[in-house]
Amino acid sequence: MRNLEQVLAHAENHCENNGSRLTIKRKQVLTGLLISDKALSAYELIDFCKGEFGETLQPMSMYRILDFLNNQDLVHKLNLANKYVACEYINCNHEHLVSQFLICVECQSVKEINISKTVMTELQRNVLQVGFHLVRPQLEMNCICDACITSQA
Template sequence: MGVQEVQACLDSAHQRCSESGLRLTQKREQILRLMLEAEAPLSPYEVVDLYNAQAEQNMPPNSAYRILDFLAEANLVHKLNSANKYIACSHIACSHPHSASQFLICSQCKTVKEVMMEPKLLKEIQKNVSSAGFKMRHPSVELECLCGECSES
């Protein structure tokens, strides 16, 4: 992601947080910036390593976990449960509402692409969940795939 795109996402994140009564503190912004600049999902320990490599003061892992949880609750990053890693939301700077996310995860190179789930599909999934006597907590879906590059090799 380019410098201008990162800044647009950060500006949007500040606006979203302000509208929701949340604070995007300096450390939270720095972690979000790391996530936006990352080329792959990051574990909390990878976030700590990246942060500590460029910050004046070291951040303990428990702080990274808390910040990542905050960013996830604010819908600025997503947790990939299958990998226990986090990825920046690819729709932070969008002003229109979004459906649930599908994460296409390449099982070879670990590249992740976020795509929006069609509302019709989400309703069908919610219906199936409800029929089974469950309540959906997080409607995102993680799909193990092969990216175009890996499927060609």
């Protein structure tokens, strides 16, 4: 389990080092993603901010906040689920490898793992061979987690 205050302080420093600010609303949204045990949609985050902080955010504002957090590499957008998760490696200071997201189709839990450089090199080569250029090398896979498999048995 992550130390919430430590992670938020790290995120704040990260933003300052990149010439931007982690405003109160951005911090509230990031908090929602950090404490959640699953991926959340923009509307679920709007509900979280209203219930937890009494803050009413409009959908357009929420999407702008999520875009900011995504551009700062603090959160990831999961395109398959159209939801967001906090970066698993938000508290480290090294360059991140390419992420692969395992998304449970039953409970929506998400696990972020890194893809090895050799696998990414091969994927990049395959993409280029068919005349495409990789824009955002993020892989997402629909899966079923162990907990959901066990509960189905």
